[in-house]
Amino acid sequence: MSHLQLTNQLAGKGTPLRDRIFMWLLFLSLAIGVFTLAVLLTYVTIKGWPRLDIRLFTNMPSVRDPENAGAQSAITGSIWVISFTALVALPTGVMAALYLEEFARPNSRSQRFIEVNIQNLAAVPSIVYGILGLAVFARALALGQSVITAALTLALLVLPVIIISTREALRAVPRNIRDGSLALGATEWQTAYRQTLPAAIPGIATGTILALSRAIGEAAPLLLLGAVSFITFNPDGVLSDYTTLPIQIFNWTKDSREEFQVLAAATIVVLLLILLAMNFVAIWIRNKTQKRW
Amino acid sequence: MSQLKRTLLAASPVLVAALLLSACGGSNNSSGEDGGSGQIRIDGSSTVYPLSAIAAEDFQIANPGIQVTVGSSGTGGGFEKFCRGETDANDASRPIKDSEIQECADNGIEYAQLTVAIDALTVVVNKENDFANCLTTDQLAAIWGPDSTVSNWNEVDPSFPDEPLPLFGPGTDSGTFDYFTDVINGEEGVSRTDFTPSEDDNVIVQGVAGSKGGLGYFGYTYFEENTDRLKALEIDSGAGCVAPSADTARDGSYTPLSRPLFVYPSVQSLADPNVAEFFQFYVDNDVEIAKAALYIPLSDAAQEQLVTDFAALLNQAGS
Numbered sequence: 331m332s333h334l335q336l337t338n339q340l341a342g343k344g345t346p347l348r349d350r351i352f353m354w355l356l357f358l359s360l361a362i363g364v365f366t367l368a369v370l371l372t373y374v375t376i377k378g379w380p381r382l383d384i385r386l387f388t389n390m391p392s393v394r395d396p397e398n399a400g401a402q403s404a405i406t407g408s409i410w411v412i413s414f415t416a417l418v419a420l421p422t423g424v425m426a427a428l429y430l431e432e433f434a435r436p437n438s439r440s441q442r443f444i445e446v447n448i449q450n451l452a453a454v455p456s457i458v459y460g461i462l463g464l465a466v467f468a469r470a471l472a473l474g475q476s477v478i479t480a481a482l483t484l485a486l487l488v489l490p491v492i493i494i495s496t497r498e499a500l501r502a503v504p505r506n507i508r509d510g511s512l513a514l515g516a517t518e519w520q521t522a523y524r525q526t527l528p529a530a531i532p533g534i535a536t537g538t539i540l541a542l543s544r545a546i547g548e549a550a551p552l553l554l555l556g557a558v559s560f561i562t563f564n565p566d567g568v569l570s571d572y573t574t575l576p577i578q579i580f581n582w583t584k585d586s587r588e589e590f591q592v593l594a595a596a597t598i599v600v601l602l603l604i605l606l607a608m609n610f611v612a613i614w615i616r617n618k619t620q621k622r623w
Numbered sequence: 624m625s626q627l628k629r630t631l632l633a634a635s636p637v638l639v640a641a642l643l644l645s646a647c648g649g650s651n652n653s654s655g656e657d658g659g660s661g662q663i664r665i666d667g668s669s670t671v672y673p674l675s676a677i678a679a680e681d682f683q684i685a686n687p688g689i690q691v692t693v694g695s696s697g698t699g700g701g702f703e704k705f706c707r708g709e710t711d712a713n714d715a716s717r718p719i720k721d722s723e724i725q726e727c728a729d730n731g732i733e734y735a736q737l738t739v740a741i742d743a744l745t746v747v748v749n750k751e752n753d754f755a756n757c758l759t760t761d762q763l764a765a766i767w768g769p770d771s772t773v774s775n776w777n778e779v780d781p782s783f784p785d786e787p788l789p790l791f792g793p794g795t796d797s798g799t800f801d802y803f804t805d806v807i808n809g810e811e812g813v814s815r816t817d818f819t820p821s822e823d824d825n826v827i828v829q830g831v832a833g834s835k836g837g838l839g840y841f842g843y844t845y846f847e848e849n850t851d852r853l854k855a856l857e858i859d860s861g862a863g864c865v866a867p868s869a870d871t872a873r874d875g876s877y878t879p880l881s882r883p884l885f886v887y888p889s890v891q892s893l894a895d896p897n898v899a900e901f902f903q904f905y906v907d908n909d910v911e912i913a914k915a916a917l918y919i920p921l922s923d924a925a926q927e928q929l930v931t932d933f934a935a936l937l938n939q940a941g942s
Contacts, residue, residue, distance in 0.1 A: 393676040394915060474709065475664075475694075553696065556666075556704070560676040560693035562683055571664070571692045581695070584669070584796050586824045586845075 371602070378595030386596055390562040391578065396589035401597045404578035406564040407477070407557075408604070411574055412546045414481030415488065420538055422485070423492030424527075430493070431500040432522045452490035459487045460551025468555060475556025478568040483551055488541035495537020499530035532616040539612035543605050549576035575601045663892075663901050666694035667701025667714030670798040671884045673916035674739055675714050678905040681912075685904075689897050699723075702887075706732050711892035712902070715885040716742065716802070733890035735936045737906070737929060740913035740920060743843035743872040743881035744803055747827075747853040749835050754783050757857035757864035760879065763807050766790070766838070771815045776836055790818035791830040791839030797822060803840055806879040828852060843867055843881075844917040869919050884918065893940035906933045 375382075389400025434441050463483030473479045503526050511521040557573050559581045565572045575597060582594035665675050672695040679691035694701070698715045705713035706727040718736070719727075727734060746763065748755055755776065762780065766773050766788070776783035793799040795812065800820075805811040819830055824845045831837035832852045846855055846867070857864035860878050871877035886905070892898045905912070906929055913920035921929060 393673060393680055556694060556696070556709075558664075558666075558692040558694040559669075559672060560679060561690075562680065563690050571662070571690070583822065586793075586797070586822055588823060588825070591823070 374595045374598045374602075378592060378597070378599050381592050381596040382599055386593075386600060391560065392562075393560065396585075396587055396593060399590075399593060401575065401578055401593075401600065403561045403564055404573050404575045404597070405600065405604075407561075407572035408546060408574040408601075410477050410565045410570075410572060411480045411484065411552075412542060414478060414568065415484040415545050416538070416542055418481060419485035419488050419492055419541070423489050423538070424496050424534060426489075427493045427496035427500060428522060428527065431497045432526060433518070448490050448493055452494060456487055456548055457550045457554065459483055460554035462486070463551060463555050474569065475558070475571060476569045477565050477572045479555055480552055480557065480572065480574075481568075483555060484545040484548060487548070487551065488545050491541040491544070492534075492538050495541070496530070496534045499533025499537065500526060502533060503529045528619070529621055531619040535612045535615040535619075539608050543608055546574075546604065546608070547576055547601070549574070549580055552577060575604075661689055661897060663689065663691045663712075663898050664694075664710040665691070665712045665714060665886075666696055666704055666710045667712075667887075668698040668716040668798070668884070669695035670716040670742060670802065671714030671739070671886065674884065674912055674918065675712075675886065675905075677912050677915050678901075678908070681908065682901050682904045686897075686900070689901065691901060702726070705734070705887065705889065706730055708732055708889070708891075710889075711895075711898050712886055712888040715887060716798070716882065718885065719887065734887045735890060735932075737886045737888065737902075737933065738883045738921065738925065739886050739905070739909055739929075740884045740916070740918035741869075741872045741881060742802070742884050742918055743867055743877060744799060744840050745843045745846040745867045745880070746838065746840045746856045746858065747831055747846060748856060749831055749837050750852065750854050751835050752854060754786075755779075755856060757859055759859040760807060760861075763858075764809075767792075767804070767814055768808055769813050769815055786836040787834075788836050788838060789830070789834050790815075791827040791837060792818050792820055793824070793827070793841060794820045794822040799841060802882070803880075842917055843869075843872065843919060844914075870922075872919050873922050873925070881919075888936075890936070890940050893937060899937055899940065902933065903937075906930055 385398060386400050387402060387405060389398055390402055391404070392399040430441070430444065460483065463479060463486070467473045467479040467482050468475065473482075507525050507529060508521055511525045512518070516524070552574055557577050558571055559573065559577065561571060561573050579594050579597050579601070582590040582597065585591075663679075665679070672693060675693045679693050683689065683691055693714075694710075695714075696704070698713075698717060701710070701713040701715070702719065702723040703726070704710050706723060707730060713734075719734075746758065758779070765771060766779060767790075773779060774788055776786040776788050779788070792803070792814075795814075800814070801811045804814045808814060819826075821827055821830075824841045827839040827841055828845075828849050831839045832849075846853060855867050857866045858877065858880055859865070862876075865871050865877045867877050867880070872881035875881070888898070888902050893902065909929060910920040910926055920926075
């Protein structure tokens with residue numbers, strides 16, 4: 331007899347029918363999400379199938395020749411931008427969370443102020459970060475329309491999410507791990523670095539990848555920051571011009587020629603594959619580092 | 624070794640591989656010949672974008688060392704960057720505004736206006752439609768306005784027969800939609816929404832060809848390819864009915880549904896031999912580029928004038 335049934339019987343309430351309706355409601359909610367995703371995936375894969383080949387990776391975009399156009403500059407551009415976003419956002423976010431969770435005086439006024447602000451920042455629309463990035467990185471710091479401007483702006487965009495998820499992960503580490511470490515004579519720093527942080531890695535990895543997945547799909551702030559529509563070379567440094575996959579897709583869907591619609595669908599599949607690969611890395615890290623107490 | 628370090632080490636090849644992957648093939652960062660910057664930046668109107676992108680594509684095939692990028696942040700957004708000296712040229716679907724002239728002057732950016740092609744929209748109806756030959760811009764606004772409930776030809780003009788009026792138009796993302804709504808409804812992006820939109824002009828052709836009372840609009844050159852299936856309406860903006868054609872578009876009499884498309888190169892940038900060479904290429908191949916981008920090319924006389932003007936401009940730039 332299952333736990334639920336036993337509880338119901340002991341409490342003497344709940345009918346099997348109501349139980350079943352509730353379960354079906356839960357299932358239906360799940361089905362709506364999964365079904366939508368399945369339809370979307372099937373649609374873009376079928377539509378993009380004729381162009382889902384090596385040309386997409388080896389060829390540069392072309393306005394003249396949709397038959398042989400590829401998305402190489404957008405693929406490399408996306409990888410450059412997201413790599414530097416991770417390079418900036420991951421250490422900053424994890425360290426900020428570590429400070430807030432392990433070192434800051436809990437429930438002090440300043441602490442609460444910072445907390446509320448981080449939570450609000452996580453809800454700010456991405457276009458606002460684009461305006462900020464344009465004013466600060468592109469113009470004030472004179473970084474121009476470059477890969478690093480995009481990476482820094484996207485890093486700001488995902489930072490609140492990384493901080494919040496890292497704090498959740500740190501909070502889930504049992505208190506007695508810290509107590510044990512401190513009791514054995516480790517300093518607070520040693521405890522945080524050698525015990526608490528490693529134990530929290532699975533949660534941090536999951537949160538970070540979700541945040542970066544959001545960043546790789548962003549187009550709005552990058553349009554403001556000067557990601558270009560037509561570019562036939564790969565980035566060759568952090569100050570290089572660039573475009574990214576969402577912008578290339580947006581650009582192609584605007585073209586009235588049918589071939590470009592197919593190309594856009596094929597590129598969407600590539601973007602989804604990159605997202606899947608990123609999620610795979612997160613799951614892999616989680617499984618490798620997961621601990622049970 | 625701590626678990627954190629091990630994990631970071633385990634994950635690092637992924638990041639390194641990603642960087643290497645993106646770095647390979649990106650080695651063509653040579654600065655161009657003749658000591659120029661090797662990098663040319665164009666931004667501006669998404670309507671002019673196809674012209675500049677085709678020019679950039681063709682030019683880079685002939686000159687692999689020079690990198691040309693074309694953005695499409697809109698005429699206004701482009702001028703903002705252009706007048707700050709962030710781009711070498713701006714694509715524009717309207718002449719530069721006074722405020723933008725001032726902005727450029729404040730930053731010491733000199734520029735020239737080159738007309739590179741003509742954009743024209745055509746309002747089309749079914750071949751079997753024998754009652755409507757000419758519509759005034761007011762009638763078009765009554766049909767397409769945001770509050771319009773017109774669904775029958777006899778509501779447009781009492782002399783028209785009782786015939787349903789299904790509407791077809793380009794998708795709201797397109798420059799054609801922006802242009803049409805701007806000049807007909809008075810504000811860009813404002814339109815009734817209960818029409819059949821499509822980014823694919825073919826769908827509009829099929830829709831209008833498939834229903835006797837159908838009406839739609841798209842670029843003039845696309846109509847030229849479908850004259851056997853569709854009929855173009857003449858447009859009366861107050862000075863009589865004018866039929867769309869390459870000539871009436873070029874001389875400006877087919878108004879307001881035709882407009883010249885401009886590129887504004889910066890005179891300072893033209894001092895760079897690579898930039899000068901690119902625009903020489905653009906100007907020399909202008910007619911062919913306009914055709915490939917499905918716009919109306921300049922007349923022979925206008926093309927000659929463009930070449931002459933550009934030569935004078937290069938002299939001024941001292942290149």
